[in-house]
Amino acid sequence: MKLIFLLTALVTVGSAIATVSARKILHAALWLVLTLLGVAVLFALLEASFFAVVQVLVYIGAISILIIFAVMLSRSSLVDEGSQTHRRWWAVAIVLLAVVIAWVAALSLWPNWSTVSAALPAGAGDLATLGKQLVDPNGYLLPFELSSILLVAALVGAIYTAVEKKAGQA
Amino acid sequence: MIPLSWYLILAAVVMFIGLYGVLTRKNLIGALMGIELMLNSVNINLVAFWRYLHAGKPEMDGLVFVAMVFVVAAAETAVGLALIISAYRRRKSVDANDMDLLKG
Numbered sequence: 001m002k003l004i005f006l007l008t009a010l011v012t013v014g015s016a017i018a019t020v021s022a023r024k025i026l027h028a029a030l031w032l033v034l035t036l037l038g039v040a041v042l043f044a045l046l047e048a049s050f051f052a053v054v055q056v057l058v059y060i061g062a063i064s065i066l067i068i069f070a071v072m073l074s075r076s077s078l079v080d081e082g083s084q085t086h087r088r089w090w091a092v093a094i095v096l097l098a099v100v101i102a103w104v105a106a107l108s109l110w111p112n113w114s115t116v117s118a119a120l121p122a123g124a125g126d127l128a129t130l131g132k133q134l135v136d137p138n139g140y141l142l143p144f145e146l147s148s149i150l151l152v153a154a155l156v157g158a159i160y161t162a163v164e165k166k167a168g169q170a
Numbered sequence: 171m172i173p174l175s176w177y178l179i180l181a182a183v184v185m186f187i188g189l190y191g192v193l194t195r196k197n198l199i200g201a202l203m204g205i206e207l208m209l210n211s212v213n214i215n216l217v218a219f220w221r222y223l224h225a226g227k228p229e230m231d232g233l234v235f236v237a238m239v240f241v242v243a244a245a246e247t248a249v250g251l252a253l254i255i256s257a258y259r260r261r262k263s264v265d266a267n268d269m270d271l272l273k274g
Contacts, residue, residue, distance in 0.1 A: 001171060001172060002171075002172055005172050005176060009176070012180065012184065013180070013183055013187070016183075016184050016187040016188070016207055019187075019191065019203055019204075020187055020188070020190055020191030020194070020195065020200070020203070020204060020207075025197050025199055025200055028200055028203055032203050032206060035184075035207065035210070036206075036210065039210045039213065039214060042177070042180075042214055042217075043217055045172075046177075046217045046218055046220075046221040047221060048217045048220070048221065048233065050233075051213075051217060051233065051236055051237075054240060055213075058244060059210075059240075059243075062244065063243065063244060063247045066247055066251055067199060067202065067203065067206075067247070067251065069251075070199055070251040070254060070255060071199055073255055073258070074199070074254065074255065074258045085194040085195060085196060086193065086194045086196065089190075089194040092190055092193045092194050096186045096189060096190050097186075099186065100182055100183060100185075100186040103182050103186075104178075104179055104182055107175075107178060107182075108175065112174060112222070112223060113174065113175045113178075114173040114174065114175055115173065115174045115222050116171045116172070116173055116174075116222075117172070117174070117221055117222045117225070118225070118226070120221070120225055121225065121226050124225045124226065129228070129230065130230050130233055130234070133229070133230055133234065134237070139229075140234050143234075143238060147237075147238055147241040150241065150242070150245055151245050153245075154245030154246075154248055154249050155245070157249055157252070158248040158249050158251070158252035159252070161249070161253055161256050162252035162255045162256055164259065
């Protein structure tokens with residue numbers, strides 16, 4: 001278990017670093033796919049198998065493909081030469097490194113810090129229960145419906161924004 | 171077995187790598203990838219908290235939150251990429267430094 005976690009963590013962090021530092025944006029997109037796959041493996045390790053599958057379907061299948069399309073549509077600009085990052089990237093890196101160390105140090109004082117997981121009780125993480133809670137008026141019905149409205153509104157807005165306006169139209 | 175802290179440390183590291191990408195990338199699509207990394211690190215945390223502290227209880231708040239984060243991430247990517255493509259069409263650029271129409 002620990003070995004699998006460490007390997008996955010190594011791949012995830014390594015490809016995340018490659019995502020933010022790759023010179024070619026298409027390479028960065030492909031590294032992002034590897035990172036998302038690592039996160040899916042972590043979900044599987046945490047016994048949230050449904051979300052491991054959703055991670056692969058939604059993130060790798062939809063979102064990263066969308067990103068790769070956008071990269072290809074805007075390929076001619078910002079050619080992969082010259083600096084790809086802000087000129088004071090090292091200052092950002094130092095500050096964020098300090099913040100992450102302080103963050104972990106502060107969090108390590110938390111009593112649940114080194115909790116070890118108990119065996120998953122039978123029925124926990126059951127998909128049918130999750131589905132029922134999502135449509136239960138005393139559960140998450142309102143946020144669930146609101147999120148579906150948000151998704152529809154965002155997609156309609158995205159299509160409206162991205163579609164090419166012909167001359168003569170507003 | 172794996173202590174909770176390992177997941178928290180990993181999520182914190184991925185979160186700040188993503189923030190680094192958002193802050194330093196010149197390419198707007200690269201910045202969007204950083205946001206994806208940050209959202210994913212939040213998801214790692216939520217699933218880990220559910221598994222370690224909440225798995226015995228009948229409510230599945232953690233998993234419901236993860237589902238909401240998925241929805242928000244999909245919406246955010248769609249709108250963000252549409253805006254980037256629209257801006258690219260007008261300015262022929264995806265460089266964050268060229269997006270200065272609102273500059274006084």
